[in-house]
Amino acid sequence: SEARKTITATLFPGDGIGPEIATSVKEVFKAADVPIEWEEHYIDTKVDPRTGSFLTWESMESVRRNGIGLKGPMTTPIGKGHKSLNLTLRKELGLYANVRPCLSIPGYRTRYDGVDLVTIRENTEGEYSGLEHQVVSGVVESLKIITRQASKRVAEYAFHYAQQHGRKRVSAIHKANIMKKTDGLFLQCCREVAELYPDIVYEEVIIDNCCMMLVKNPALFDVLVMPNLYGDIISDLCAGLIGGLGLTPSGNIGENGLALMEAVHGTAPDIAGKNMANPTALLLSSVMMLQHLGLNEPAEQIHSSILKTIAEGKWRTGDLGGTATTTEYTKALIDNL
């Protein structure tokens, strides 16, 4: 038999329920015989002077070297001047696009059936510039920065993604009727890229109207691309349509194929260590990781097992109305592989 190539991937189990749900992923990968070897990194308890955050320099280097990683939830310690760990990762690794597929889980009932859309969020600038100051007492301002370079890059990624995934429509979400210059530049970049994809329908939708249409009829949308804050808002709204962040994967994409997939839900400290957490969002993120690496067979196998296990209903975790433990659900997933 051929020697199989093993891929090394960085794993940030994170904290709170992170280690438990990461264990679930590791076990499922092992059972499915996925050719991935993990390099595990944890958050430090003190700031690493080389990164200026609780993320160690070694862990960042690991992602850069491997070009691929998976991340559980992390709590940024509260206190003066601690930069958000999530934002630090995105910024330092140049993860310019945040991709969140939002797909109904047929076995899990919400008010919406058959949701199937993808939000692609500019992940580095906009309202997240961090530039703020007090003008005079009682008057503060924040700067929203939009650049041609970052807008073009995320627009290119969105259209490329749409094409690769056989999707038909890209909607750019904006408020350019009010922020004519910033959102206007963002739209201009989207239009330029849209020209290169004549087979993909391109449209522009104002964010308030977009949110109204999403709750009325999400089937109107396919791929949505937008500046940072709108992406933050709309991706959570979309997650809500299918049941919440516990069921939604997410990926952060950088240059040269660099990708860090992550579960975007919280660390749920109240249930941490109790074998109660739902690993689905991290598992679906690991499926995205496999797809990104071109490992479509195990990706499909694991994805089907997740849908099947949730549909069967017997081994659902508490957040989905069941009573299964994390390990019971994981075992059921493995049995259904």
Place this chain on the structure above:
Amino acid sequence: SEARKTITATLFPGDGIGPEIATSVKEVFKAADVPIEWEEHYIDTKVDPRTGSFLTWESMESVRRNGIGLKGPMTTPIGKGHKSLNLTLRKELGLYANVRPCLSIPGYRTRYDGVDLVTIRENTEGEYSGLEHQVVSGVVESLKIITRQASKRVAEYAFHYAQQHGRKRVSAIHKANIMKKTDGLFLQCCREVAELYPDIVYEEVIIDNCCMMLVKNPALFDVLVMPNLYGDIISDLCAGLIGGLGLTPSGNIGENGLALMEAVHGTAPDIAGKNMANPTALLLSSVMMLQHLGLNEPAEQIHSSILKTIAEGKWRTGDLGGTATTTEYTKALIDNL
């Protein structure tokens, strides 16, 4: 019998379907014997140099003098430098709070039952400052301005409104984990006001999480108060929960009781003049106007008639799946008064 006091109110029928739906309101008011006399004003076809917009100086004076008005939809003519008519009204009249009650219409089915919440939006600053510029080629910035004065004022309005309307909870919506200074100041002002209302529960909810929770379970919310853009987004999302902007009233509140209620849907030029428009949003806005004036009896009477007529289902307009004309629906409303 006592001489009845008549109140003069300004009416902007607006354009597109505006005049038809305004006629519906006038007829219903007449049939209900509401003691309102209308002063009608239309948008001019040329810019009034005294206002710098298509809104005439006389119409603005009318609202200021009467202290109360009702407004249909208006299209801002496209072209360089034409300021939005809606924004001009809000700004020039100092309409600092935008209030949108969002109440399920029992007879009209959506995915959500029993929605009952109110969004209160800061209406004058924030992301709507209009301050934008190009820093260097390919780099643009927009300024979000938050002031203590405007934040305090809208927070005071929100808590006052909650108290007056017997509501139990005020949620301040923000993204202060990212925009620490601007949204931080907004929250600080809300907290200061919350202290004065010990009987009202006060909470702070991050906007992305708020949107997710709204689509999962809108019953978690009661009164929501927030900066301008978040209000724009969330009020449309909420409208979507109950069926859209055609069923949602809105009010703009200024100093000394000044109020301009408005239907926030579009002018629907495609059906204008065809006796097909649904006047419900403008009618519900007129009900808000009556409540604001303390005319609770006719307000209640008209509101009940709207709910009854829609529930009966026989005289619904096309947007609600019916075939009734605007005049047929209006006649049914009058019969149900």
